[in-house]
Amino acid sequence: MLTERQGERLPDWLDTVRRDNLPSLRTLAAGIDRDAVIAGPTLPWNLGAVEGHVNRIKMLKRRMFGRAGFRLLRRRVLLA
Incomplete structure (x- = not known):
């Protein structure tokens, strides 16, 4: 997802994480700002x-x- 700059796949990944039994990934997924993380690999500019x-x-x-x-x-x- 990151190396191919496909940020639009993040919502599907988050849904998969919520269904799995991995507590640490669930915590990560709960704290993610979706718009910011999707924009990172999708948009052409950076900071x-x-x-x-x-x-x-x-x-x-x-x-x-x-x-x-x-x-x-x-x-x-x-x-x-």
């Missing part, structure tokens, strides 16, 4: 660039932990 920026900011924050306040962190994020 890779945004995730890259978030990852970069988190790395800067971790490296600076305990060393300075928000003002320095803000300056490093904006200048990097």
Whole structure:
């Protein structure tokens, strides 16, 4: 379903999971946001660039932990 980018098959998979006797998959299926999960492999765009920026900011924050306040962190994020 994911490698072939066929998100429209998700509702059938969720119905199959609900009928099976696998409690961990039932819990997963109950917590899924159907529209978001169907859109992921179906639509042609992604959030890779945004995730890259978030990852970069988190790395800067971790490296600076305990060393300075928000003002320095803000300056490093904006200048990097």
